[in-house]
Amino acid sequence: MIAENTQTQMRKGILEYCVLSIISRGEIYASDIIAELRAAKLLVVEGTLYPLLTRLKNNGLLSYNWVESTSGPPRKYYTLTEDGRGILSQLDQTWQELAYAVGISQKGANS
Amino acid sequence: MEKTIIINIGNTIIHIEESAYELLKAYLNEVKQYFANHADDLEIVTDIENRIAELLTEQLEEQKKQVVDSANVNSVIAQMGKVQDFDTTEPGEEEPVISNAYQQQYAEKKLYRDMDDRVVAGVCAGIAHYVNADPKWIRVATVLTVFLGGSGILVYALLWIIMPKAKSRIERMEMKGEPANLQGFQKNLDEELLAVKERLGEVNKHAQPIFARLGIFISEFFEWLGRFISGTGKVIFKVIAGCIVVFGVLFLLTLIISAAAFQGFWDASIYEYFPFSIINEGNRGVILFGAFIVCFVPVLALVLFSIRVAFNKQAINKTLSFALLIIWLAGVAVTGYQAAKISSEFKQHAELTQTVDLKSFPAYTINIDKSKYFSKEDSVAYHIDANNRHQIVVDDFEDGPFVSPNHIRINIEKSETSVTRLTQKYESQGKTFQSALQNAQNISYTYTLKDAELIFSPRFQLRKGSIWRNQEVRLTLEVPVGTKLILKEDSYRYVNNYWTWDCKNAENDHNDFTVWIMTEDGLKCVAQLKEEAIKKQQLEQELSNLELMHKDKPTDTVFQDSVSNRIREVKEELGIKPE
Numbered sequence: 104m105i106a107e108n109t110q111t112q113m114r115k116g117i118l119e120y121c122v123l124s125i126i127s128r129g130e131i132y133a134s135d136i137i138a139e140l141r142a143a144k145l146l147v148v149e150g151t152l153y154p155l156l157t158r159l160k161n162n163g164l165l166s167y168n169w170v171e172s173t174s175g176p177p178r179k180y181y182t183l184t185e186d187g188r189g190i191l192s193q194l195d196q197t198w199q200e201l202a203y204a205v206g207i208s209q210k211g212a213n214s
Numbered sequence: 215m216e217k218t219i220i221i222n223i224g225n226t227i228i229h230i231e232e233s234a235y236e237l238l239k240a241y242l243n244e245v246k247q248y249f250a251n252h253a254d255d256l257e258i259v260t261d262i263e264n265r266i267a268e269l270l271t272e273q274l275e276e277q278k279k280q281v282v283d284s285a286n287v288n289s290v291i292a293q294m295g296k297v298q299d300f301d302t303t304e305p306g307e308e309e310p311v312i313s314n315a316y317q318q319q320y321a322e323k324k325l326y327r328d329m330d331d332r333v334v335a336g337v338c339a340g341i342a343h344y345v346n347a348d349p350k351w352i353r354v355a356t357v358l359t360v361f362l363g364g365s366g367i368l369v370y371a372l373l374w375i376i377m378p379k380a381k382s383r384i385e386r387m388e389m390k391g392e393p394a395n396l397q398g399f400q401k402n403l404d405e406e407l408l409a410v411k412e413r414l415g416e417v418n419k420h421a422q423p424i425f426a427r428l429g430i431f432i433s434e435f436f437e438w439l440g441r442f443i444s445g446t447g448k449v450i451f452k453v454i455a456g457c458i459v460v461f462g463v464l465f466l467l468t469l470i471i472s473a474a475a476f477q478g479f480w481d482a483s484i485y486e487y488f489p490f491s492i493i494n495e496g497n498r499g500v501i502l503f504g505a506f507i508v509c510f511v512p513v514l515a516l517v518l519f520s521i522r523v524a525f526n527k528q529a530i531n532k533t534l535s536f537a538l539l540i541i542w543l544a545g546v547a548v549t550g551y552q553a554a555k556i557s558s559e560f561k562q563h564a565e566l567t568q569t570v571d572l573k574s575f576p577a578y579t580i581n582i583d584k585s586k587y588f589s590k591e592d593s594v595a596y597h598i599d600a601n602n603r604h605q606i607v608v609d610d611f612e613d614g615p616f617v618s619p620n621h622i623r624i625n626i627e628k629s630e631t632s633v634t635r636l637t638q639k640y641e642s643q644g645k646t647f648q649s650a651l652q653n654a655q656n657i658s659y660t661y662t663l664k665d666a667e668l669i670f671s672p673r674f675q676l677r678k679g680s681i682w683r684n685q686e687v688r689l690t691l692e693v694p695v696g697t698k699l700i701l702k703e704d705s706y707r708y709v710n711n712y713w714t715w716d717c718k719n720a721e722n723d724h725n726d727f728t729v730w731i732m733t734e735d736g737l738k739c740v741a742q743l744k745e746e747a748i749k750k751q752q753l754e755q756e757l758s759n760l761e762l763m764h765k766d767k768p769t770d771t772v773f774q775d776s777v778s779n780r781i782r783e784v785k786e787e788l789g790i791k792p793e
Contacts, residue, residue: 133265148295150245153261157254176225176264 114145120198121145122155123183123191126165130180156181164190218281224260224267228274230282237287238266240387248297266290323391326380334438337373340380343389375431455524462517466510473506492556492682501552507545511538560643560684564650566657572634575666577698579727580624580691582705583662583671620673622659622687623710626699626730626737629692636661636668637690643683656680659687672708699730699737712737750788757784 118140125131125139133156137149159165164187169177183191217232230238245262249255269290270282277286328339331349338356342349359366380386477499493501515538518530530538572578629635640657644650659674674687688710693699703726706714717728717739729740760781764774 133261134268148299149265149293150262150295150297150300153258153265154249154252154254154300157258157261161254172268176267178264178268179261 118145119155119159120191120194122152122159123164123187123194126181127183127188127191130168130170130182132170132178132180136181159187163187223270224264226267226271228267228270228282229280230287231284234282234284234287237284237291238282241287241291242266244297248300262294266294269293324385324388325377326385326389327374327377328386328389329379329381330386334370335374335434336379337370337377340377340389341373343391371431374434375427452524455520458520459517459524462513462520465513466517469506469510469513473502476502494556494559494681497552497555500548504545504549504552507541508549511542511545514538559645559649562644562647562650564642564644564647564654566640566651566654568638568640570636570638572636572663572668574632574634574694575697577666577700578634578693579667579700579702580705581667581669581702582708583669584704620675620685620687622670622672622674622689622708624670624705624708625688625690625711626709627690627692627711628732628734628736629694632694633692634694634697635692637692639688639690641684641686641688650683653680653683653685657685657687661689670705670708672704693732693737695732695734697732698740699732700727701730702727717742753784753788757781757788760784 121140121143122136125136133152134149136156137152140152156165160167160181163184165181166184167179167181170180172178218229219232219235221228221230221235221238223238242259242263246255246259249258252258270286273286273289274280274282323344325344326340327336328343328349329336331339333339333353338352339349341347342352345352356366356370359369378385380389515535518535522528638659640654640659642650642653642657644653656677657674658677659671661668661670663669668691670689674685676682676685701709701714703718706718712730714728717730730737731740731743732738760777763777764781
């Protein structure tokens, strides 16, 4: 149970970071985000993404545009806001630190 | 073929099969419930709905289809993920309580009646789902408890009332505890026990609308009864119909054979027996045919109807059955006409009287010839030597259904002269007086007088070829006063105007005869006369004693009164007129 819990926590934190990173590369549609996450083996089902996107949007990190689709109704395309970019750069830094911390923890400080 | 439904999902119009729609609706309900406590639930659900619409449209285009089926919906659900797989727990936030509860509730099995796999009301199948067993074992166990004092029936009825039936898809899934929903959810034994306790609590909750449940139970019970009757009952009806067909066909064959027999294929002598002896020779063919049709057609109709019930097959068409009806009516008409014609031959009455004076004897014995009458042909056929008196066939005097009413009747009367006289009166009916007389003349009757013994034949016969027209033979025996008659036991039933059995009782002997004497007041039983004489003597004795007592004039007035009362009674019995 503990392992599971930790895994979940780790995945959750990283998932948010990865979503922001993907969106930072340019305007993107939700299912494309999914495809990328799936390729990265971070996510299995789409259902998980929508609450996350909504929350990020409500926190001012994301914004979206309605873009006409060739088939069917218009789609939401997400982009990062300025705030989002700020947060992402902070997270980039945090990730570097974490990676360093993990590397040190695993191999020892002297190596 | 399947019914399709048009839905509007994410502003897209989609045709969807009903079963697929059920599936999708259930899924969206799950999703809505899952996000119900979420701050942005509407937006999230809308996003998801839009996405589903998009995926479905894509699939339809890809597969060049127009209607979404269950496979499409399932693949979309797989892509979107089940609610259990939505892991949105926000860091630092409390876990949404409802989602947890819902998840648990969903993964857990519920006790429902399985209406899809039921024998009576789906109770056994429901239990089987709940305990993960094969329904047949639960059913076998239930049937066994029925044999163990019938408690199983009571428990079954109770469960029928308590257990709700699985109506919706979700309820059916809950009932079966769909394995897909148990993903990543492992209950330990404690949780299992906890669940059982909760279930018991829910049973109490179920008990509240008990009247509503009783109503459901009763209506369902009758519904089941209806199904039972239309299923098993049909079989019973068919078996009965089959029996009717078999026996009806046998009866029809019998009718044909007997018709052939009456037609004289084998034996024309049947017309000598009652009631066939009523029918005139010329009309026999017609009446036989008419009667045959009257009997045959209804039985045939019954058989045809039974064939229809038993084999679900129309045996004959309407025209033919209509023709049968016409034939039957014609048969009834012919038979009715003939019957009327025959009854008209009973219109006139004729009597033929023959009187014989008998040789005088002081006493006559009246006996009945017990030997059966046989015609010459019959005697030959039965190998009876009519001349050999040691070899007789005894008539049992009992009338069977085919015996003509041909008993004689004897009246015994007082002769005004000193001559004993026997009068034979032959009576008959006929269409005209002449034919009636002719019919009366066709009676052949014999009696013998051998010394003082009169031997009567109990039955009269009709001459060969004559028809029955209510012929009767009445014998009147006139006997002078003072003549004794010895009636043999066999003759009792033929004596018409005296109740002979009383005399038999009075005699107290086990004789096979009774002795009678002709008096001025008619025939008297000698034994009864003796009895009466003894009684009279006793009464006279009593009377003389009483009169003596009366003469003494005792002082006790009460005693005096009782004595005079008794005198009056005795005198009354003796026939003495009071002064």
